[in-house]
Amino acid sequence: DTGVSQNPRHKITKRGQNVTFRCDPISEHNRLYWYRQTLGQGPEFLTYFQNEAQLEKSRLLSDRFSAERPKGSFSTLEIQRTEQGDSAMYLCASSDGLRDRFSYEQYFGPGTRLTVT
Amino acid sequence: QQPVQSPQAVILREGEDAVINCSSSKALYSVHWYRQKHGEAPVFLMILLKGGEQKGHDKISASFNEKKQQSSLYLTASQLSYSGTYFCGTRTGAGSYQLTFGKGTKLSVIP
Numbered sequence: 001d002t003g004v005s006q007n008p009r010h011k012i013t014k015r016g017q018n019v020t021f022r023c024d025p026i027s028e029h030n031r032l033y034w035y036r037q038t039l040g041q042g043p044e045f046l047t048y049f050q051n052e053a054q055l056e057k058s059r060l061l062s063d064r065f066s067a068e069r070p071k072g073s074f075s076t077l078e079i080q081r082t083e084q085g086d087s088a089m090y091l092c093a094s095s096d097g098l099r100d101r102f103s104y105e106q107y108f109g110p111g112t113r114l115t116v117t
Numbered sequence: 118q119q120p121v122q123s124p125q126a127v128i129l130r131e132g133e134d135a136v137i138n139c140s141s142s143k144a145l146y147s148v149h150w151y152r153q154k155h156g157e158a159p160v161f162l163m164i165l166l167k168g169g170e171q172k173g174h175d176k177i178s179a180s181f182n183e184k185k186q187q188s189s190l191y192l193t194a195s196q197l198s199y200s201g202t203y204f205c206g207t208r209t210g211a212g213s214y215q216l217t218f219g220k221g222t223k224l225s226v227i228p
Contacts, residue, residue, distance in 0.1 A: 004158075031214065033216075040220070040221075041220055042119075042204045042206070042219055042221050043159065043204070043206075043216070045215035045216060045217065048214050048215055055214070056213065056214060056215055058215070091158065091159075105149065105161045105172075106216065108158035110158050111158060
């Protein structure tokens with residue numbers, strides 16, 4: 001069990017550019033979540049996958065954001081036409097959800113820090 | 118709606134106890150507690166389910182009052198390693214998997 005990994009760890013981009021982040025969940029975890037966290041705030045839910053299906057998406061998520069999990073393993077989060085307000089830490093988490101009701105505990109990755117200049 | 122945590126910050130000396138509270142205006146299915154150290158990912162501490170079941174680390178205890186939609190995290194005999202920001206995350210139904218987090222409680226343990 002190597003934990004949740006995210007790449008890149010840091011990304012600096014200019015306003016208007018597109019960026020893509022990758023998340024590799026704990027192997028065999030079928031549930032994957034994306035969150036955004038800004039300074040002094042708790043993580044804010046963005047979207048959720050069960051296997052390859054995107055089952056929940058925050059109403060706060062604009063059309064510029066899209067996420068995929070094509071084979072039910074790793075996931076990507078893309079932000080198009082980045083804005084300065086997109087600067088944040090983007091966290092990925094996974095859980096297995098199969099064993100029992102407690103298996104909804106989410107394990108977080110180290111995050112990708114995005115800075116939009 | 119975001120749960121409300123209190124206090125916003127607390128400073129303890131090693132060995133002292135602390136209680137962190139989490140309150141929601143919505144009916145809750147479960148409450149999840151995490152600790153985050155600066156620059157690191159949130160780490161799971163405890164999950165409390167509607168109906169009374171809970172699971173978490175041995176040295177952490179918590180309660181969930183379903184009638185009041187409140188949860189409390191109890192930190193006893195604090196250690197320096199307990200320092201960090203504590204977040205509660207809430208789920209409002211079995212069919213929804215997103216966690217809504219509070220703004221956090223910053224805990225500092227000093228020698």
